[in-house]
Amino acid sequence: QRLEQSLRRALENGGIEVHYQPKVRLVDGHIVGLEALVRWTDAERGVVPPGHFIPLAERTGLIVQLGERVLETALRQLARLHHLGHDDLHVAVNLAALQFQQPNLVERIDGLIHASGVPAAALELEITETTMMRDIDHAIAVMTRLRERGSHVTIDDFGTGYSSLEYLKRFPIDGLKIDQSFVRDLASDANDAAIVSAIIAMARTLQLEVVAEGVETAAQWDYLRRHGCQLAQGYYFSKPLPADELELLLQQNA
């Protein structure tokens, strides 16, 4: 209804932006990548939280158009960052279930990569376990094609969906992101600490890259580093930033 109309309008007339959260190497604090996160500021409502409009976009199918906008914007802004000399940087974009079901998804991504001029290897796609499990054979086929082009595929929110070790082995993935719900109480909850260190150990055995999400404290950072986690995202290092603020941070980080 109303919110849907406003979102449609924003997609046509502006108000949709992309922010970027650094993905950081735990050993030395070097920024290796970014996660693209969509932001919407409506003329009347002000900032609408993604938790409100992403589910709406998924229900109404607008997520396909929105997701494509995010991909296009993220690749274009990454091209600029590469041009400024940050040429090792990659960008990760979230793929919603409905996007994943588009029969021409891979071709559309090819087109956007080509238009942006960045190499396919600089793009990473984040997919949740729930999305992958909807149609396992289709998921494996799409992920395989994305990886053939050199793009990386990672499991997002790992641990919150249906994840058997069997599937971890079968899915053609490059890495996984430990869901922030496990990271939050790392320092105070022995069970969460054990789960996180087990996920890290398992991922390393399978030669998958591990990212811890939602890292907010030095204690979490230290625990993760000591247990062999390679990468982290979270407010402790940086919140998601608009492109211009990110550029400044990258200059300082170089």
Ligand code: G
């Ligand atoms: O920043 P955060 O509040 O940014 O995002 C809230 C939720 O919205 C997260 O689950 C995140 O994965 C999701 N989200 C943010 N940006 C996108 C996007 O571009 N596409 C999809 N499918 N989900 C997104």
Ligand code: G
């Ligand atoms: O679901 P997904 O993992 O794609 O989205 C990441 C979400 O986590 C976004 O909403 C982002 O803004 C949020 N986020 C990033 N870092 C932190 C953090 O350190 N703490 C919390 N609480 N949320 C975070």
Ligand code: MN
């Ligand atoms: Mn994500």
Ligand code: NA
């Ligand atoms: Na996540």
